Amino acid sequence: MSNYANEPVKAIDGRARTVREMLDKAKYAIDFYQREYAWQERQVRELVDDLTGKFLDHYEPGHARHEVERYGHYFLGSVVLSHKRSLRFVVDGQQRLTTLTLLLIYLHNLQAERPDRVEVRDLIYSERYGRKSFNIDVPDRTGVMQDLLEGKTPEVNGETESVRNLAARYADIVDHIPQEIADAALPFFIDWLLDNVHLVAIEAYSDEDAYTIFETMNDRGLSLSLPDMLKGYMLANITHEDDQRAVNAIWKAQMLRLREIGAEDDVDFFKDWLRARHAQTIRPGRKGAENKDFERIGSEFHRWVRDQKDQLGLVDEDGFTRFVKRDLQFYAKRYGEIRRAAVTLTPGWEAIRYNADRGFTLQSQTMLAPLTPVDPADVSRRKVALIADFLDIWLARRIWNFRTISYSSVKYTLFQLTKELRDRDAATLSEYLRSQLDEQPESFAGAPRFRMHMQNYRQVRHILARLTHWVDTQCGVASHFEDLISEGRARPFEIEHIWADQYERFADRFTHPSDFETERNRIGGLLLLQRGINQSLNDATYEDKRDAYAAHGANLLARSLHPQAYRNNPAFLGLIDRTGLPFRAYDAFGTEEQLERQELYIRIAEWVWNPSRLDLDGEKPPVHEPIVGQDDDECGNGTEHGARHVLRLAFWTRLLDHAKTRGDLHASISPSRYNWIGQCREGMWWNYTVVQDETRAELYIDSPEPSLNKALYDALLSHKADIENAFGGPLLWQRLDDKRACRISTSVRGGWVDESTWPQAIEQAVDGMERLYSALAPLVRDVQGRSP
Template sequence: MSERANSIDGVAKTIAEILKDKKYSIDYYQREYKWETKQLAELVTDLTGKFLEFYSPDHKRTAVGGYPGYFLGSIIVSQKGSQPFVVDGQQRLTTLTLILTYLRRLQSDLGTSEVKIDELIYSEAYGEKSFNLDVADRNDSMQGLFEQGEYEAPPESVESVHTLIARYSEIDDLFPDELKGDALPYFIDWLKDRVQIVQITAYNDDDAYAIFETMNDRGLKLTPADMLKGYLLANIDDGAPRAKANDLWRSWMRRLDDFDEGLGSDFLKTWLRSQYSTKIRERKKDAKPQNWDRIGTEFHRWLRGDAKRIGLTSNDAFGTFVTRDLDFYARQYERIIEAEVSFAPKSPLRFIRFNADHRFTLQDQMLLAPLRTDDEAATIDIKFEIVGRFIDILLAWRIWNFRATDYSTMQYGMTALMFRIRGLSVSELARELYRYLLDEKETFDSGADLYVHQQNRGQLHKILARITDHVTTQSGQASNYVELTGGTGVKYEVEHIWANHPERHTGEFVQETEFARHRNRIGGLLLLPKQHNGSYNDDTYEQKRPRYFSQNLLAASLDPQAYEKNPGFVRFVRSRGLDFRPYDAFTATSVTERGDLYRAIAKQVWNPEDLLRVAGLAVAE
């Protein structure tokens, strides 16, 4: 074995140095890309937030070279001849490649000064293009994202492909609007040349995996969570108190990380922000990071500096902070995380699932904020329901009015609201959030009908699923929300009641564009299983209508048979005063009438007065 084979290199490199014209492979046994929305949001927020600390619009681009750098952790590479294999760090490298792919398209769309980043994404040899993170079963999806900004994965695609596409589709919502303009080339320059990763390179697999195990299994790769734990335990009386706190900490971090990689760290940030942050960086030039921002990037340093302010003034206080506070909030955080991926139709936590399906990751801190460690179980559930309902209503209103619901748009406002609801009682919480909704100008009664377009199709799908599920459950049938949103393996799609044949409607529309706009209005839409939607595609309404009767109740209500021998549905329609009716023919007026019906149902599904009812308060308050 050569002397080189036994050596190990560790060098801090910029993103450009790591990726430029490189070709990394990933061993087959650890190939899956598994990052979820939370990890992506954290990375994008950390990078953009750090850049905005330094950036000023009056800077020249050359000033970026003097901006402070940013350390993004380490990767471990096994160099096998000329081919480097990523042993640790592929999640981060894959996500950086997706971000760079997005930035390449964004600067093209905006027409800003072009920063050359293609070479960080792919390399070309003999006329053949290949991606710098070279994984064969991902190449088609990466090619689609690179060239078109979208890709529809075949059903048989591996898990990583579906995850790649989902995470790429979320980047635009997470990327701050203030960087989608003249600041963009500055940010790309900084990302390429000022963000650094330590690349540890071994020259055989045994050494590479020994390093990996040493840095992780033996705890030498200290994370912010490890450093926070060390600080807290050092300030707790030695012996039984410290041992109890240590056991509890280890138990919760292991339990959360077993649920999802990195969830323990996510919990610490969410908990500390929800209970102790008081300010967030303002959205203006030269604004400085505040404690909410610092908790997101360096919560271990923040807590050491703010220990006295938050009451950590004695050994007993440090012990209580872990054995009472951490234990309480970790338990409730675990319930939130479980509620985001499960569904019980009558549970007070069901709204958490609805909000998670809209990828609203800010809800976790808002849900924890009003909780107190002495709250009883029933009180906790009521607070969860009030906050969950509030977010659910707010998101529905914003979607109906074509307003953004992404992380970067809502981060400041929702965090400021979180400060206001911290520690409130049930009645105080309900009144505060109810008043907030009363002050909103855009509701179901403002603006025109919701209509589907390329960017809101996923959101509108969820709105239709809720409306459909409401009709179903209120008619006495079992909830079909999970099925409608693809949770049972059956893929549902937005169905246009009118086929895309403007020539069939020349008596009502002179221009094809007018027909297309009316066809896309919410009153002309349903949810159907993909197999049925495809088979109905070109049929006339008269051909489709009898088939709709075999589908969900919202679709079936177009056919007269739905009103026969269906007492639960008929009773629901009458009791709620909803203008359901069958249609022999479906005209432009029918689309408008049906849209009015959907709006009326939506006002029942998302009713601000429900916040007061849940709290046991009179609606007149």
């Protein structure tokens, strides 16, 4: 007997509801047989772009909050519900409702403690009979939803497809919300979303009625897709039967190949192709503006082609035939190659995969722009590679400078770039893209305090993967980028903080736990470690962590903190020698050490995202930019340290400029804020050190093995007279028996504190280094060559 046998018969009810009415303290269940949340990045991006775009059509910075009521409305679609067992079950529409919940969670987190925050918690979860649960109540999703609500990174390894998709789509929302929404407009947008966005809720009181409605609404058996309608237009304008057959066969074959890549790739191909090669206009970002080429191609490209037939050369039968036989076939093949490279690392096109991992979706459009059907295959590949590398560098710099790469934020810039790239040959394309990077205001050295925060976890993880992968591969260590970024493998890599989350260990350096948390998340204090190692360390001290990195064979970026990484590792020492990267081991890791490590990461980033990748004559070492603005004020260390760092940076800049006129010993290193700079040669450090009133040139013997350091020092000391004679004067010999290292040096008067002393101090210090290296280097090589 029906559960509703004693209830009056209820009609099917349908009415429009706002998001607030739909979700406020509501409760919806989803039957076990249709619980999968399956939306992908594309659907989330389109929803976010539609919502934010519609809102920004009406919002102006000078508006008062109450004016939101007059903004335009947006229809989000219908939801079919079935009433049973005293619950409302979602029969159709769970993808939209779940994504709305993810968006509301993000908006809840984004508001933090803003005084103008709009409370949205009742639309996300509610409490009944003492039980708190999410309004879209699916038990196996509770854990991931709770993590997201608390601002945590969910653990999705071994979880269901729905759980993995929820975490990934939340990250997509973070990536795609435009900056203008996240700032002053945020409460306005939330007000608008809750009360001006509508759904139609269709409620039935039996599953039979609910599914009849669902099937009727989704019966599209006779409807044509946009590509099908465009094909019909093409064939209608071709009269020769043989040409019709050929065009139809080409069309079907290419669409089938595209749909094998993704269910919507045939549609996306036409959008990217027509925007890349033919769109001339884009809708201005102002209230009331009408759709232009870019938007029309996105929503009705079949009609746009018909309206623009003269521009497209569709003036006679030959034009229609050529459009398919030559153009469509050529660009569909190139698009397919690009899309496959976005999923699988492809030699020469690795940057396409890197850009896709960031969630960047505009690269296909940009890459098709300079291609022409007469390009040989190797020329097409070279053009695509140039644009992929350009975008990789351009995006990395933006992210490092806390700039968003969301679709809505960069689509205007990328559209203008697309137009500039059309029909360029490889040489002019290379030159133009390089000039764009040279003019880009964002740089790595220009943002020395880059850190991880709640909204950029995905992008920081990508950056750490790239730095880690680059260091290992440069040293011949097996490294797989896909392993570093995969969250579905048995032991995925996770972000490891070098500083444990223990404020009390740093309370003497930071006035508040929030200051400590900010500094703890600086990129220089982060690593990638496999789960298990990462979890086992948890609250361990730095000394224990450093030993674990070495003992468990972690990547070189992690192991470089330990002296063992420098022992019997000629490839790693060769990398240091070749690049001048300031790697060194640390016995302790405090604020100064983390700042040094931050600088190391900046210098590695300049190698990884080296703009000379775009030069047709081959990649060259990067030109390192001075690191500015990185003083210790944010760490609570006072302005005195900040002024000291500024002066040191200026001093080293002038010293290195002069040193490069005398030789190449320090030609590959960059100015620093610290009191020393150095170059590793012959496995030893040739350093400059500056204090307030003195500058020193030295050989710093500091291999990982103390006994070897002392043995080398003693061997050199036995030739002291010859060495000092070759040097031209006495040297300071320091065996430093209480330390691992030894030092042989010469000092001159004049340091960083008095700029008037710099010219003489720099001249004498550089001269001293030149004579020191000439006197010592041959003996160092000789002694090392005789060592067992």
